Amino acid sequence: MRKTLLICSLLASMGVVAQSEPLVTFENGKPANADDVNSNFSNLDIRVKTLESLEGSGCSARQQDSSVIIECADGSSGVLASAGTVVVIQPTNVGQSPDISTIPSGNFVISDANDIVLAEYYGSSLDGPLFSFQIKIDDKGLIGSNLSAQIYNDESKSKVFIQGHQTINTIVFASEDCTGPAFGSHVGILYRLSDNDYRFRKTGTENTNFIAKSAIDGGHLDVPPSECKQVNYIVNYGALTPISLSENLTNAAFPVKVIQKTE
Numbered sequence: 001m002r003k004t005l006l007i008c009s010l011l012a013s014m015g016v017v018a019q020s021e022p023l024v025t026f027e028n029g030k031p032a033n034a035d036d037v038n039s040n041f042s043n044l045d046i047r048v049k050t051l052e053s054l055e056g057s058g059c060s061a062r063q064q065d066s067s068v069i070i071e072c073a074d075g076s077s078g079v080l081a082s083a084g085t086v087v088v089i090q091p092t093n094v095g096q097s098p099d100i101s102t103i104p105s106g107n108f109v110i111s112d113a114n115d116i117v118l119a120e121y122y123g124s125s126l127d128g129p130l131f132s133f134q135i136k137i138d139d140k141g142l143i144g145s146n147l148s149a150q151i152y153n154d155e156s157k158s159k160v161f162i163q164g165h166q167t168i169n170t171i172v173f174a175s176e177d178c179t180g181p182a183f184g185s186h187v188g189i190l191y192r193l194s195d196n197d198y199r200f201r202k203t204g205t206e207n208t209n210f211i212a213k214s215a216i217d218g219g220h221l222d223v224p225p226s227e228c229k230q231v232n233y234i235v236n237y238g239a240l241t242p243i244s245l246s247e248n249l250t251n252a253a254f255p256v257k258v259i260q261k262t263e
Helices: 002-019 034-053
Strands: 059-064 067-072 077-080 086-089 108-111 117-120 130-136 146-154 159-163 170-173 182-184 191-194 197-200 207-217 229-239 241-243 257-260
Touching: 117 130, 170 229, 182 191, 182 197
Parallel strands: none
Antiparallel strands: 059 067, 067 077, 077 086, 108 117, 108 257, 130 146, 146 159, 170 182, 170 207, 182 229, 191 197, 197 241, 207 229
16 A cells, blocks of 8 residues: 555656656857746756655656656556556455365275275266276277276165166177177277176277177166067177176175275
8 A cells, every 4th residue: 555655656746747847948149037947947856856756665767658657666566648647557466375285185986885996986976876987908909998887876676786888788699699799889888798798899890781680788777688689770880899897896795885085
């Protein structure tokens, strides 16, 4: 506040300088009017006192085009426009960043009733009963070396189910009895043929254009994979590769939950 008042005072003084009468010039051989001489001294005295008032204030003045710029050591500044208008520019004050050290931070994981960590959690809801996660496998042919999957708490059966995508889960076969090579449409997701039979499609697996004769719906939530059913349509899918899930996943104790690792 004191610095602002000082700037305003300085600017007011500079305004007097800017609006003071111009110095009167005299010519050789002509008498000098006493009033003009006194006016010149008065104007010079005002300008000198204004400049002296800047000393020790931590401020300095400089001319920019037809305006006077006053800048102080604390970052505040003022502008005396050519028309004599005073513009005071307040310094920008940046507050301190809030303290977030007390907020728990860390990755979220899915753990079972025995507090065994099953996988990292890829979602936002903590209520369940369905939680998304990724199965990390060492396979260079798989995008990101991860499979998108879901784990479900079945309250009615007090059991945990591992499943693939809720909607992209149909597995088709060229045979009429769901035997032989299985085919799927998408890379990077887990397919569930039964409780203990899981498949995935590797990256780079070429599509095969053929007539699907049978299919299994992989199931979702508490709905198990369907029985083999007869179909008859053209598909352009890739072959699926079997995968064995870890015992921690297949034997997860009900119910699973999401917790935060704070280490």
